[in-house]
Amino acid sequence: MEYKIVVSIALGVLGLVLGSFAGATTWRLRARQLREDARHGEKVSSTEKRQVAKLQPKSLTSDRSVCLHCGHELRWYDLVPLVSWLSLRGKCRYCHKSIGWFEPVIELGLAVFFVISYLFWPSQLLTVGDITQYIIWLAAGVGVAILFAYDMKWFLLPNVVVFPLIGLGVLNAAIVLVEGHFGWTVTLSILSSCAILSGLYYLIYVFSGRQWVGFGDVKLGLALALLLADWQLAILALFLANLIGTIIFLPFLLTGKLQRQTHIPFGPLLISGWAIAGLFGTSLLSWYIALTLSI
Numbered sequence: 001m002e003y004k005i006v007v008s009i010a011l012g013v014l015g016l017v018l019g020s021f022a023g024a025t026t027w028r029l030r031a032r033q034l035r036e037d038a039r040h041g042e043k044v045s046s047t048e049k050r051q052v053a054k055l056q057p058k059s060l061t062s063d064r065s066v067c068l069h070c071g072h073e074l075r076w077y078d079l080v081p082l083v084s085w086l087s088l089r090g091k092c093r094y095c096h097k098s099i100g101w102f103e104p105v106i107e108l109g110l111a112v113f114f115v116i117s118y119l120f121w122p123s124q125l126l127t128v129g130d131i132t133q134y135i136i137w138l139a140a141g142v143g144v145a146i147l148f149a150y151d152m153k154w155f156l157l158p159n160v161v162v163f164p165l166i167g168l169g170v171l172n173a174a175i176v177l178v179e180g181h182f183g184w185t186v187t188l189s190i191l192s193s194c195a196i197l198s199g200l201y202y203l204i205y206v207f208s209g210r211q212w213v214g215f216g217d218v219k220l221g222l223a224l225a226l227l228l229a230d231w232q233l234a235i236l237a238l239f240l241a242n243l244i245g246t247i248i249f250l251p252f253l254l255t256g257k258l259q260r261q262t263h264i265p266f267g268p269l270l271i272s273g274w275a276i277a278g279l280f281g282t283s284l285l286s287w288y289i290a291l292t293l294s295i
């Protein structure tokens with residue numbers, strides 16, 4: 001029991017640190033994107049231009065963090081995940097402007113994801129394969145945190161994050177295949193998972209004339225499908241994504257505040273569905289089957 005508490009705390013701290021990295025990476029990716037947009041002659045708003053001018057995205061990790069308002073270089077004590085934000089009450093130490101909720105939310109979000117993933121992991125974490133799958137899941141968590149934030153803010157899923165995520169998915173599917181001795185059931189289950197989460201979005205993408213979903217959703221769907229590597233969990237993830245989307249957007253729809261052109265970021269919905277299906281899917285499905293059998 002004590003052992004579990006110690007591991008949970010360690011994972012929570014790791015989640016906070018990686019959450020801070022994810023937050024910083026999101027801004028740096030945005031800076032890079034805007035620079036490319038500007039080079040291709042696309043319109044970039046002046047506020048964003050000002051914010052981005054203060055970031056130097058030479059590389060994605062090595063450059064120092066700065067305040068998006070005053071451009072002041074941030075010291076290590078300004079960058080302690082959550083602690084700095086709380087002690088400064090969400091304001092910059094130098095110009096006292098509000099830093100916003102983005103950083104603490106993504107840091108806390110990833111910390112909670114890491115701890116919950118440990119406490120509710122569907123297997124016992126005893127074999128090398130299991131532990132590797134768990135580490136892949138956490139690494140994927142960092143990637144989806146960036147995508148979640150990026151898609152919410154700017155309705156895009158950058159390839160620099162989606163491609164490594166697909167790589168992690170392939171690795172996960174390979175483990176599942178090896179552990180299933182390359183049997184037909186396992187192979188078919190992985191392929192169906194891809195068809196359900198990625199293929200379906202691809203069809204919507206094609207038939208809606210690229211209007212409803214973007215190709216980014218198709219690629220994200222593929223990554224998440226490979227990370228689940230199970231057709232039943234894939235269906236559940238898709239169902240949950242739509243359920244969450246309906247719950248969130250129904251009030252807007254009913255009050256007529258949601259227009260046809262309104263952008264709905266599918267990425268965060270799909271990611272939420274994926275996380276719930278991956279962690280609780282097996283128990284949810286057996287509960288559901290027991291329920292239908294008892295009626």
Ligand SMILES: [Zn+2]
Pocket residue numbers: 067068069070071072092093094095096097
């Ligand atoms: Zn500042």
